[in-house]
Amino acid sequence: MNPLPDEHAEILDHQFDFVEFRKLFKSAGADNARFTSILRANATFPYILPQVSLPSNPPIQLMDAGIRDNFGFTVSFRYIAAMREWIEKNTSGVVILQVRDKRKDIEGKGDSQRMLSRLTSPLGNVYGNFIKSQDFVHDELYTSTRRWLQVPLDHVMVQMEQPGEANVSMSWHLTALEKKRIEESVFSKENSIAIERLVKLLNESDKVEDITQKTDG
Known part of the structure; x- marks a missing residue:
């Protein structure tokens, strides 16, 4: 995926507990992300798998969705x-x-x-x-x-x-x-x-x- 344009940085300054991945990263090629990559990112359990970062500015750090x-x-x-x-x-x-x-x-x-x-x-x-x-x-x-x-x-x-x-x-x-x-x-x-x-x-x-x-x- 390509990095998210800087104009989206203002969005990331606010506190959101849910975001729509395809909409937020549309310009970064979200629709081209592999299904296996999405599964892997969703299963980022602490101490078991390395943390995953999304191509935003600043980067969004992902954790296992089950925590939320x-x-x-x-x-x-x-x-x-x-x-x-x-x-x-x-x-x-x-x-x-x-x-x-x-x-x-x-x-x-x-x-x-x-x-x-x-x-x-x-x-x-x-x-x-x-x-x-x-x-x-x-x-x-x-x-x-x-x-x-x-x-x-x-x-x-x-x-x-x-x-x-x-x-x-x-x-x-x-x-x-x-x-x-x-x-x-x-x-x-x-x-x-x-x-x-x-x-x-x-x-x-x-x-x-x-x-x-x-x-x-």
Whole structure:
């Protein structure tokens, strides 16, 4: 990508928590960025991968998107708010499908930690608390959005089962056992029920649209 022209520097002087990459870096060839490069930049997790800089002036330093909005909920609700009139006029409702790498209701581990765990736990605790804090915010956003949105809003959650200490590693390369555990989790009873609910919601949506079209006709 080419460097961002200096006339955009004023934009970067303001505090924004979200920017539209393609619009901000249009003149820098944003549409020519490789998909793999975007994925890599999005996964810049502290201490695991080197930091990524965008071609702006001053440079924008990227970190893992999960630190701000791990499941994309905040972005989703902002989008719903921005598109509210269109959504209410042209759809029969909104269904948010959330895929989590850990259960939302994680139980505490207690105090029985090994020495190595105690040394490495501060970073893990910070990251874990980020997620829990985001969950609280997301629950509030979901509840408040359901109040003002004039069409149904539903939330379906698919979760990765990671019992005890047998967590799937945060790595680009997973072992055969880890891949098997992920596959088994996808087809767990709880996730199967969630997928069935998703299908039911989508089918109900199709029926509502059919009725609406017949009424308009």
